[in-house]
Amino acid sequence: MPTIYRAPVKKAKSNMKPLSYFAVNPDGVRFETQEAREEVVLFLRQHPIVNVTWIVIAVIMFFAPTILFPFVLSFLPVAGSLPAGYMIVGTVFWYVATFGFILGNFLYWFFNIYIVTNERVVDIDFLYLLYKRFSQAELSKIQDISYASGGILAAVFDYGNVIIETAGEAPNLEFGKVPHPEKVVETIRSLTGLGTK
Structure with missing residues (x-):
């Protein structure tokens, strides 16, 4: 018997969480x-492991007023003559600077995103x-895609840089320290029709 009706096959969508750093066919991602006809195929951020350095610095900065400052002040001759108000104001300024450091680094990680659609690649x-x-670069203008991954952390946590070379005036793009760079390259190659190397 001939098929009269066949239900459309939907692509598997991935649930996007606010801190997602690798999502295939994500729901609700728009830029x-x-x-109108453009669909997001990949949504990427830098791998979260790259945040460890500034998080460690932030923890040290957080505990510095209670551990490091009294130790340093004990060796200074003016330590006993500083009014308590100066110490309080200095500590408040220190924590405001620490909060600014944390916020700036988090926002830099959170808002630097890479998007691959069915028509182009986008670096924001x-x-x-x-x-x-x-x-951005249209998929039709992409000439070569490669990735580089080096170092112990990159090997253990599977992240690296994806380099996208384009033709003409379009800029070359680099997706820095993204997770699963090999999968990203394979996905872009399949969209562009370049095939695998």
Whole structure:
């Protein structure tokens, strides 16, 4: 008997969480220049392990007023003559600076995103709190895609840099320290029709 009706096959969607750093066919991801027929295939951020350095520094900064400052002040001749108000104001300023350091680094990680759609690749970089750089390359203009992964942490946690070379005036793009770089390269190659190397 001939098939009269066949239900459309839906692609498997991944549930996006606010801190997701690798999502295939994510639900609800949109960006400002996305066209109506354009679908997001990959959503990427840097691997979370790259945040360890600034998190360790933030922990040291957090405990510095209670452990490090009294130790350093004990060796200074003016330590006993400092009014308590100066110590309190200095400590408050220190914690405000620590909070600013944490917030700045988190926002840099959170808002630097890489998106692969069925029509192009997009690199959105927030370099400062108020400065954004938007780079894109159409899939038809991509000439070569490669990845580089080096070091113990990159090997253990499977992250690396994806380099996308484009033709003409389109800028070359680099997705820095993204998780599963080999899968990212394979996905972009399958979308562009470049095949596997």
